[in-house]
Structure formats: structure tokens, C-alpha cells
Amino acid sequence: MFRLLIFAGVIYLTYRLLKFWKLKNTQSKAGFGKTDNVVDDIMIKDPFCETYFPKRNGVHLLVDGKDLYFCSTECRDKFIASQQKERT
Numbered sequence: 106m107f108r109l110l111i112f113a114g115v116i117y118l119t120y121r122l123l124k125f126w127k128l129k130n131t132q133s134k135a136g137f138g139k140t141d142n143v144v145d146d147i148m149i150k151d152p153f154c155e156t157y158f159p160k161r162n163g164v165h166l167l168v169d170g171k172d173l174y175f176c177s178t179e180c181r182d183k184f185i186a187s188q189q190k191e192r193t
């Protein structure tokens with residue numbers, strides 16, 4: 106009987122936890138939609154590591170009159186380094 110109670114308790118806690126996660130997810134999603142500017146929220150590809158990321162989070166770089174966006178400053182620096190290698 107005691108084991109059954111523990112088992113029921115575990116099930117109940119798992120249920121509560123799942124419900125909490127669901128609530129957290131829906132809240133963050135709703136907040137995301139409200140605060141974000143739709144125009145700025147474009148997914149673009151990092152030309153260096155080829156991952157997709159929101160443009161507004163990107164690191165901008167102007168190369169030969171072209172606007173490039175990178176997922177991180179690290180990728181931007183590596184891209185610049187690789188460009189310089191090609192030219193020399």
C-alpha cells in the first residue's frame with residue numbers, strides 16, 4: 106500500500122511538471138509573437154557556418170558592397186580571415 110502511494114505521488118508530480126512546462130511554453134510563445142517585429146524576424150543563412158538564424162540577431166558585415174549577416178562575431182571573424190586567405 107505504501108509503495109502504491111509513492112507511485113501515485115510520482116505520477117502526480119510528473120503530471121504537475123508536464124503541465125508547468127506546457128504553460129511555460131505557451132506563455133513564451135505568446136510573448137514572442139507580441140514583442141517581435143514581423144519584418145525584422147526573417148531567418149537568414151550564415152554564409153560561413155551555414156546555419157539559419159533570425160536576421161535581427163545577426164552580426165552585420167559589409168563585403169564588396171554586399172550586406173552579410175553572421176550568427177556570431179566568431180563566424181564573422183572567421184569569414185573575414187578566410188576571405189583574406191583567398192586574396193593573398
Ligand SMILES: [Zn+2]
Binds near residue numbers: 175176177180
Ligand atoms: Zn555562424
